[in-house]
Amino acid sequence: MSQSIAPVLTDQQVDDSPTLTFEEYRVYQGELDVQYELYKGKLIPMPTATVLHIKICEYLVYKLQRYLAAHNLDLVVKTGLGVRTDEDKSRIPDVVVCTQNLLEQAAARPGGGILDFDEKPLLVIEVVSENRRADYVIKRGEYEQANVPEYCIVDPKNGKEKIRLFALIEGEDGYTYTDFLPGEEIISVVFPDLVLSVDEILNPPLVEELVKAEQAQLQEFQQQAVIERQRTQQLEQEAVIERQRTQEERQRADRLAARLRELGVDPDSV
Numbered sequence: 001m002s003q004s005i006a007p008v009l010t011d012q013q014v015d016d017s018p019t020l021t022f023e024e025y026r027v028y029q030g031e032l033d034v035q036y037e038l039y040k041g042k043l044i045p046m047p048t049a050t051v052l053h054i055k056i057c058e059y060l061v062y063k064l065q066r067y068l069a070a071h072n073l074d075l076v077v078k079t080g081l082g083v084r085t086d087e088d089k090s091r092i093p094d095v096v097v098c099t100q101n102l103l104e105q106a107a108a109r110p111g112g113g114i115l116d117f118d119e120k121p122l123l124v125i126e127v128v129s130e131n132r133r134a135d136y137v138i139k140r141g142e143y144e145q146a147n148v149p150e151y152c153i154v155d156p157k158n159g160k161e162k163i164r165l166f167a168l169i170e171g172e173d174g175y176t177y178t179d180f181l182p183g184e185e186i187i188s189v190v191f192p193d194l195v196l197s198v199d200e201i202l203n204p205p206l207v208e209e210l211v212k213a214e215q216a217q218l219q220e221f222q223q224q225a226v227i228e229r230q231r232t233q234q235l236e237q238e239a240v241i242e243r244q245r246t247q248e249e250r251q252r253a254d255r256l257a258a259r260l261r262e263l264g265v266d267p268d269s270v
Contacts, residue, residue, distance in 0.1 A: 017042055025090060026111035038090040046092065053127050056154055057094045059204035060125060064097060067194050074100050075122065081106070082114030083121055085142035090114055095125035122190050124148055128155040140166060144175045150190045151175070156202050163198055
């Protein structure tokens with residue numbers, strides 16, 4: 001397909017951009033290096049992310065991957081993975097957590113990597129950019145309608161910094177939400193053991209630095225293990241030497257006792 005994408009419309013403009021079915025969208029090839037979401041059959045080009053946006057997403061992926069590995073969960077954390085939210089709507093959250101099986105199902109289909117209606121992710125995360133209404137209102141409604149268990153909005157805007165967590169709670173009608181502010185820690189419904197600092201998410205360190213620190217700590221542990229192994233070997237060698245010395249002393253004592261007996265002396269009386 002070679003349709004062009006219409007620019008952002010004013011009230012006076014007419015939207016003459018192409019209307020696509022979901023299957024057409026799945027295999028759509030647009031401009032190079034541009035990702036598109038689908039909203040009511042219309043292609044929505046995604047803006048280029050800011051550096052802070054990129055850092056936040058990378059940090060969240062880093063923390064989630066290590067959490068899943070530490071708890072031995074068969075889940076994956078991905079960026080760029082689509083989530084179909086309606087018949088003619090499909091989003092590309094900044095971060096998606098889903099099962100490995102769902103990812104493999106999406107990979108087996110032709111076209112873009114998108115989770116379909118019956119393939120629900122456990123968690124989707126959106127970092128607020130220019131269109132705040134899209135994240136807080138429109139996408140919130142779509143993820144709720146699609147029964148996504150947890151939807152997280154990270155809002156780094158100066159003066160509005162917070163993380164809003166929407167969750168489907170048993171007994172409640174639709175999403176309920178909790179705001180987490182700077183200085184607090186996030187409490188997830190889907191991953192209750194996951195502890196994340198709001199401050200670190202909003203102002204994350206470089207993942208590359210975290211990996212370096214991780215490697216440095218690993219090397220330190222390895223060096224400590226080598227030192228401990230060497231110390232254990234040394235103690236074992238000293239124990240062997242001590243056993244040999246004890247055995248030699250016992251042999252000398254036996255020889256002396258035998259000599260005393262030859263001389264008619266009871267060694268026990270000496």
